Amino acid sequence: MSAYLKLDHIGKSFQRSGTTSEVLRDIRLTIGKGEFVSIIGHSGCGKSTLLNLVAGLTCVTTGAVILENREVNSPGPDRAVVFQNHSLLPWLTVYENVNLAVSKVFAGSKTKAERNEWIMENLNLVQMAHAKDKLPGEISGGMKQRVGCARGVEMERKLVLLAAPFGALGALTRAHLQDQMMETHTRLGNTIIMIPHDVDEAVLLSDRIVMMTNGPAATIGEVLEVPLERPRNRIQLAGDRIYLKSREAVLKFLYERHRFVEAAE
Amino acid sequence: MSASAAKNDVVVPGPFKQPASKVVPLAVQSKKFNYRAMAASVAQTIVPPLVVLVILLVIWQVACSNPSSSLPPPSEVWAQSKDLIVNPFYVNGDQDIGLGWRVLVSLERVAYGFGLAAIVGVLVGAIIGQSVWAMRGLDPIFQVLRTVPPLAWLPLSLAAFLDSRPSAIFVIFITSIWPIIINTAVGIRNIPQDYRNVAQVLRLNPIEFFYKIMVPAAAPYIFSGLKIGVGLSWLAIVAAEMLTGGVGIGFFIWDAWNSSRLTDIIVALVYIGTVGFVLDKLVTLLGAVITRGTASN
Numbered sequence: 109m110s111a112y113l114k115l116d117h118i119g120k121s122f123q124r125s126g127t128t129s130e131v132l133r134d135i136r137l138t139i140g141k142g143e144f145v146s147i148i149g150h151s152g153c154g155k156s157t158l159l160n161l162v163a164g165l166t167c168v169t170t171g172a173v174i175l176e177n178r179e180v181n182s183p184g185p186d187r188a189v190v191f192q193n194h195s196l197l198p199w200l201t202v203y204e205n206v207n208l209a210v211s212k213v214f215a216g217s218k219t220k221a222e223r224n225e226w227i228m229e230n231l232n233l234v235q236m237a238h239a240k241d242k243l244p245g246e247i248s249g250g251m252k253q254r255v256g257c258a259r260g261v262e263m264e265r266k267l268v269l270l271a272a273p274f275g276a277l278g279a280l281t282r283a284h285l286q287d288q289m290m291e292t293h294t295r296l297g298n299t300i301i302m303i304p305h306d307v308d309e310a311v312l313l314s315d316r317i318v319m320m321t322n323g324p325a326a327t328i329g330e331v332l333e334v335p336l337e338r339p340r341n342r343i344q345l346a347g348d349r350i351y352l353k354s355r356e357a358v359l360k361f362l363y364e365r366h367r368f369v370e371a372a373e
Numbered sequence: 374m375s376a377s378a379a380k381n382d383v384v385v386p387g388p389f390k391q392p393a394s395k396v397v398p399l400a401v402q403s404k405k406f407n408y409r410a411m412a413a414s415v416a417q418t419i420v421p422p423l424v425v426l427v428i429l430l431v432i433w434q435v436a437c438s439n440p441s442s443s444l445p446p447p448s449e450v451w452a453q454s455k456d457l458i459v460n461p462f463y464v465n466g467d468q469d470i471g472l473g474w475r476v477l478v479s480l481e482r483v484a485y486g487f488g489l490a491a492i493v494g495v496l497v498g499a500i501i502g503q504s505v506w507a508m509r510g511l512d513p514i515f516q517v518l519r520t521v522p523p524l525a526w527l528p529l530s531l532a533a534f535l536d537s538r539p540s541a542i543f544v545i546f547i548t549s550i551w552p553i554i555i556n557t558a559v560g561i562r563n564i565p566q567d568y569r570n571v572a573q574v575l576r577l578n579p580i581e582f583f584y585k586i587m588v589p590a591a592a593p594y595i596f597s598g599l600k601i602g603v604g605l606s607w608l609a610i611v612a613a614e615m616l617t618g619g620v621g622i623g624f625f626i627w628d629a630w631n632s633s634r635l636t637d638i639i640v641a642l643v644y645i646g647t648v649g650f651v652l653d654k655l656v657t658l659l660g661a662v663i664t665r666g667t668a669s670n
Binding site: 163164165182183184185187188189191193195197199208209212213243 | 567568570571573574575576577585586589590592664665
């Protein structure tokens with residue numbers, strides 16, 4: 109496994125009006141090309157911060173994010189981000205929101221007609237084609253998130269960062285998009301780092317699950333390999349021994365060894 | 374027509390009746406209802422001010438009908454300045470033109486001054502909103518300058534431009550630019566981090582960021598600045614024209630005062646108020662169209 113992305117002793121602290129709060133401490137992780145990695149941990153453990161660091165939206169305090177032997181300190185065309193809160197621009201229609209990303213990424217490589225086709229295909233994928241001329245304010249939260257996923261030109265880039273992309277979706281839509289994502293991942297062989305919505309999603313999708321300890325100063329507690337063959341089928345896996353064992357391991361980590369203690373804040 | 378329709382209803386059985394009775398009457402009914410509701414809402418907004426206006430005119434008439442009163446009653450305004458009221462666009466020579474023309478001359482100056490202020494104000498506001506230090510350094514200065522009354526700028530600008538027309542335009546510019554700058558800067562500072570992240574991830578360049586993210590995101594703020602600005606420029610032009618002369622509506626008032634035509638002044642005041650009201654509504658309307666979506670979110 110070649111080191112595609114290396115998180116080298118990363119630490120991150122935020123300073124606000126004189127007080128320093130340490131969010132992440134000494135994160136060490138190597139991710140190979142084409143790997144699907146999930147980051148899991150209790151609320152407030154710095155998962156999103158870690159993802160923002162890899163995206164280049166914030167900078168590390170100590171250590172370095174190294175992508176293909178280059179240090180990351182700003183967003184790049186090789187990385188795509190699907191935000192947790194969908195972040196659609198409210199003054200653009202659904203179509204225009206997707207188009208903003210698509211026309212930027214495919215500026216040189218696709219004609220206008222091809223881009224239009226691409227957008228409609230992806231809107232169809234998330235079953236949002238019928239609402240293409242609606243403004244984000246006119247559609248529901250789950251629909252916004254689906255558009256956020258469709259904006260994932262994202263899906264075709266080399267490194268895709270997903271912050272709970274399927275959180276607000278109904279179970280059926282979520283399953284549909286998860287399958288779609290596995291298919292894209294297999295086809296393109298890109299590297300994906302995801303903050304999953306729940307344990308099942310993590311085990312179903314990931315090659316490895318990175319489990320974080322509780323904050324402040326959270327770090328990686330354990331990394332779990334999920335040695336399941338691909339392509340994976342959710343129905344067959346439901347009774348699979350490895351699947352159940354992996355699931356149990358994650359649950360044990362989260363709810364036995366690193367129980368979320370609110371008073372710790 | 375309705376008789377035959379009624380006949381149809383009676384004679385023709387189920388399948389034929391269904392589309393007719395389902396589609397057509399429903400649409401007509403809902404439309405009728407809409408018209409009625411619209412008429413009601415129009416009446417609700419128009420009737421009360423009209424009633425108040427009539428009451429005020431009556432009070433004014435009664436109060437000023439005494440021959441010794443120093444101000445003319447409405448009936449005298451109508452009698453003496455009828456041509457000004459009835460025909461806004463007459464031309465009887467170089468200096469004797471209808472109030473409509475005078476308003477247009479003033480509006481042209483406002484268009485130059487305010488247009489310039491809008492462009493410069495939004496650009497400067499955008500720069501200041503982006504930089505904490507520019508904000509800290511310039512904000513106090515702007516807060517002081519914006520309290521300077523419009524006419525206080527006039528002598529300086531006359532000295533600088535040596536001509537009344539650019540001076541008047543400059544006064545409008547300098548009066549209306551402050552609320553535009555300040556509101557734009559605040560709007561830019563309040564752009565949610567989410568939108569900035571989107572811009573960063575999509576790698577928008579500064580120009581794309583300006584017109585795709587900054588301007589629409591800050592549009593509600595920008596338009597409240599423009600609304601204050603357009604009101605101020607209309608105030609400023611009337612005052613400035615009183616001193617600089619020309620054919621604008623402001624100078625008309627001053628001229629009427631010098632020749633003791635009080636009724637003309639009253640008519641001009643109504644014009645000024647109406648135009649100011651319309652300007653305000655226009656900017657509001659433009660803002661509502663442009664900020665579709667943004668404001669509601």
